[in-house]
Amino acid sequence: xKSDSAHSLQDLRERSPLLKPLNDQQLxxxxxxxxxxxxxxxxxxxxxxxxxxxxxxxMTEKNVSPNSILLVTFTNKAAAEMTNRVQQMxxxxxxxxxxxxxxxxxxxxQDGILIGIPPTFSIYDDDDQLDLVKSILKKLNLSVxxxxxxxxxxxISNAKNELLSPKDYQIFAKGKIQEAANRVYQLYEKELxxxxxxxxxxxxxxxxxxxxxxxxxxxKYQHMFEYVLVDEYQDVNKAQYLLTKMLAAPQNNLFAVGDxxxxxxxxxxxxxxxxxxxxxxxxxxxEYRLEQNYRSTQTILNAASAVISHNTSxxxxxxxxxxxDKRRITLYEAETEKDEAEFVTHHIQQFKKTLPYSEMVVxxxxxxxxxxxxxxxxxxxxxxxxxxxxxxxxxKEVKDVLSLLxxxxxxxDSVALSRIEKLGKKRLQVYLSWLASTKKFPEKTLDILDAVxxxxxxxxxxxxxxxxxxxxxxxxxxxxxxASEFSDVPSLxxxxxxxxxxxxxxxSSSNQQQDAVSLMSIHAAKGLExxxxxxxxxxxxxxxxxxxxxxKHQLEEERRxxxxxxxxxxxxxxxxxxxxxxxxxxxxxxxxxxxxxxxxDHTLERKxxxxxxxxxxxxxxxxxxxxxxxxxxxxxxxxxxxxxxGEIDVESFLDM
DNA sequence: CCATGCAACATTTTT
DNA sequence: TGTTGCATGG
Ligand SMILES: Nc1ncnc2c1ncn2[C@@H]1O[C@H](COP(=O)(O)OP(=O)(O)OP(=O)(O)O)[C@@H](O)[C@H]1O
Numbered sequence: 001x002k003s004d005s006a007h008s009l010q011d012l013r014e015r016s017p018l019l020k021p022l023n024d025q026q027l028x029x030x031x032x033x034x035x036x037x038x039x040x041x042x043x044x045x046x047x048x049x050x051x052x053x054x055x056x057x058x059m060t061e062k063n064v065s066p067n068s069i070l071l072v073t074f075t076n077k078a079a080a081e082m083t084n085r086v087q088q089m090x091x092x093x094x095x096x097x098x099x100x101x102x103x104x105x106x107x108x109x110q111d112g113i114l115i116g117i118p119p120t121f122s123i124y125d126d127d128d129q130l131d132l133v134k135s136i137l138k139k140l141n142l143s144v145x146x147x148x149x150x151x152x153x154x155x156i157s158n159a160k161n162e163l164l165s166p167k168d169y170q171i172f173a174k175g176k177i178q179e180a181a182n183r184v185y186q187l188y189e190k191e192l193x194x195x196x197x198x199x200x201x202x203x204x205x206x207x208x209x210x211x212x213x214x215x216x217x218x219x220k221y222q223h224m225f226e227y228v229l230v231d232e233y234q235d236v237n238k239a240q241y242l243l244t245k246m247l248a249a250p251q252n253n254l255f256a257v258g259d260x261x262x263x264x265x266x267x268x269x270x271x272x273x274x275x276x277x278x279x280x281x282x283x284x285x286x287e288y289r290l291e292q293n294y295r296s297t298q299t300i301l302n303a304a305s306a307v308i309s310h311n312t313s314x315x316x317x318x319x320x321x322x323x324x325d326k327r328r329i330t331l332y333e334a335e336t337e338k339d340e341a342e343f344v345t346h347h348i349q350q351f352k353k354t355l356p357y358s359e360m361v362v363x364x365x366x367x368x369x370x371x372x373x374x375x376x377x378x379x380x381x382x383x384x385x386x387x388x389x390x391x392x393x394x395x396k397e398v399k400d401v402l403s404l405l406x407x408x409x410x411x412x413d414s415v416a417l418s419r420i421e422k423l424g425k426k427r428l429q430v431y432l433s434w435l436a437s438t439k440k441f442p443e444k445t446l447d448i449l450d451a452v453x454x455x456x457x458x459x460x461x462x463x464x465x466x467x468x469x470x471x472x473x474x475x476x477x478x479x480x481x482x483a484s485e486f487s488d489v490p491s492l493x494x495x496x497x498x499x500x501x502x503x504x505x506x507x508s509s510s511n512q513q514q515d516a517v518s519l520m521s522i523h524a525a526k527g528l529e530x531x532x533x534x535x536x537x538x539x540x541x542x543x544x545x546x547x548x549x550x551x552k553h554q555l556e557e558e559r560r561x562x563x564x565x566x567x568x569x570x571x572x573x574x575x576x577x578x579x580x581x582x583x584x585x586x587x588x589x590x591x592x593x594x595x596x597x598x599x600x601d602h603t604l605e606r607k608x609x610x611x612x613x614x615x616x617x618x619x620x621x622x623x624x625x626x627x628x629x630x631x632x633x634x635x636x637x638x639x640x641x642x643x644x645x646g647e648i649d650v651e652s653f654l655d656m
Numbered sequence: 657c658c659a660t661g662c663a664a665c666a667t668t669t670t671t
Numbered sequence: 672t673g674t675t676g677c678a679t680g681g
Contacts, residue, residue: 074670074671075670075671076671099671100671101671102671125671126670126671150666200670200671201671203671204671264669265669265670265671267668267669267670268669268670268671365668365669366667366668366669367667367668367669368667368668368672371672388669388670424657424658425657426657497671498671499671521668521669521670522669523668523669523670524669524670542668543668545668545669546668547667547668548668557669558668561669582672583672584665584666584667584672584673585672586672
C-alpha cells in the first residue's frame, strides 16, 4: 500500500471522490494499511482532515464495520465535528467517537462493578473534589490555612496523573506538605469508594486498573475496537497513553495524529513525549508527515514559526503555504483594556463589511479577560458567543439541583449530601425521607426533576422578585429544559459532568444569534480556525502567565500556546497589549509580552502608542508599589515552596 | 438554627 | 472583581 507511486495515487484520487481533496502526503497517510501509524504535522496541515477521511475510507473502501472503529478526541466539540464530517462522507458513524473521559465513563458503567464501582457511580468535578478534600482536612484536623485545599488537590491530581496509587505515593511523600497531601490522598480515595464516586482522573485510571485486573474485559473491548484513531496525541497523559496502547492491541491498528508544538495541557498531566514513546513501543510504526499548510498566509506562518523556534525541548515541524498574501500582522498598543476592546470592536465592525461575524474571534489567555469585550460588544450591538468561562453547571443553584438528583441516583454520595445539608438540616431530612418512603417515582427525567424540586422545596429558597434570585430561577428553568432531553437521570448527570464548559445559554439577545463573534480562551480555540483573529492582552504576567515565568518548561508551554493562537488565523491577525490594565480592581502598569519581541519585525505593522515595542513601554506609568510588591512576594514564596517540595529542581530554580 | 453582612481572598488554562 | 468563608446578631 505504502509503495504506491505518485502515479497510482493520482489514479486513486480520480476514482474516489473521498480521496480527491487530499495532497500526496495526506493521501498516503489515509491509505495506510494495518499496523501502527502516526502523523506528525504542524498546524493547519490537514491532520483532522486526514483523520476523518481515513475513518470514512476504512468504512467505505475497506469494508470495516463502523462498529469496530474507536475515534478519540479531546473535546466534545471536536468529536461532534468529526462525527459530522464522517457522516457527511459516508452516512455512517463510528461505534464510538468522543473524549477519553466519556469512553471511560461508558466502560466503567458497563463493567466497573468488577473493581467495585457501581453502575450508578457519581462523577465528581473539581468543585466536588475540592469539597471532598476540605471535608477530609477537617476530619484530619489539618488547618486549611496551613494546607491549602487547592494545593492538596493539585498534588493528589498530579500523583494520579503519574498513575501513583495512594500506596505508591506514600513512599515518595517527603516533607510537611507532601506528608499532609499523602494523608489526605489515602482518605480521599477511600471516600470516593464509599461514595460510589469517580473523579475525572479516576475515570481514566480506574479503567486502566479494570483492564489490568480483568483481561477478559480488556479483550472484549479490544475485540470490539479493531481500529483505534486518536487526534491531538501530543496531549495524552500516561493513563490515556496506556489506554490507547491496550485497546489497540493485539493488532495494533493505532493511528495517532499530533503536533509537539501544540501541546498545551502539560499542567494536567499531558506529555508530548508520549508521541515519541510510540516509536519505542511500536518499533514498526509508520510515520507520516504533512508539510503544506492550507490555513494561513505566509506572513502568519512566518510569525508563528519564529515564535515557536525559541523552544528548545521539542521537535518543531516545518510548514509552507501557497497563500502568499502580503498583508502584515497588526500590532496595537492600547492605553487600557477598554481602549483595547474599543480597537477590536472597531475593526470587527469594519470586517463585518466583508466577513460574517462567525469568522472572527477574540482570543485571550484567561477567561476573566472576556468581560470588557462583552461590555463593549453589548454597547455597540456586536453579537457574540462566549465559549467557556463561568460554567453553567458550576453555578450554585445548578449544582444544588444536580446534587439533589445525584442523591436520587446514588444515596452514598456524601459530597452531594453535605451540599444539601448546607441548605438546611431540616430540608435535607425531609428530602431524604421522601426518597426513602416514595415507592414509585415518575418515569420521565423532567418529571423526576420536578418531583425532586417539589420534595426538597428547593425553589422556596428564592424570591422571583429579586433580580439575583430571578436569574437563578431562570437557570433552573434552563436546567429543566436540558433535563427534558435525556431519557434517564444517570445519563443526564453524566452528560452534565462530561460536557465541556457550556456557557449559560442566557437570555441576553446577543447570545441567541447564530452569526456571532466568538470570545474564547486560546485553549478553547485549539483545532479551530477563523479569518480574523484578535489576540489580546499580550503582556508579561498575563501571557506568558505569571505562574509560568519561573519554570523553563512552563514557559515553553506558554510559547506553544502562543503558537496555537497565531495559527488559528487564516488571513487577518491583530495582536494587542495595553500600557496599563485594571487587575482585581487596581490599575497596574503592563509590560509587553516577550513573545511579541520574538515575532519578526517585518511581519508587523504597528498602531497606537509611540513607544518602541520590546521595551518596558508604559511600565513607568502608574505603578502601584503595594500591588506589585505583593504580587512579587507571592511569586517568590510560592516558588520557594515548590522548590522545597521538590516540584521544581534546583537547577531550573537557579536558571530563573 | 438560620440569615445577613463584611472582610479576606484569590485567579491560568479544562476533561 | 466576584466569591467564599467567617463572624455577628436575630
Ligand atoms: N488538501 C487540502 N486542500 C485544501 N484544503 C485543505 C486540504 N487539507 C486541509 N485543508 C484545509 O486546511 C484547513 C486546516 O485543516 P485541518 O483543520 O484538518 O488541519 P489540522 O492539521 O488539524 O490543524 P490544527 O493542527 O490546527 O488542528 C482546513 O480548513 C481544511 O479544510
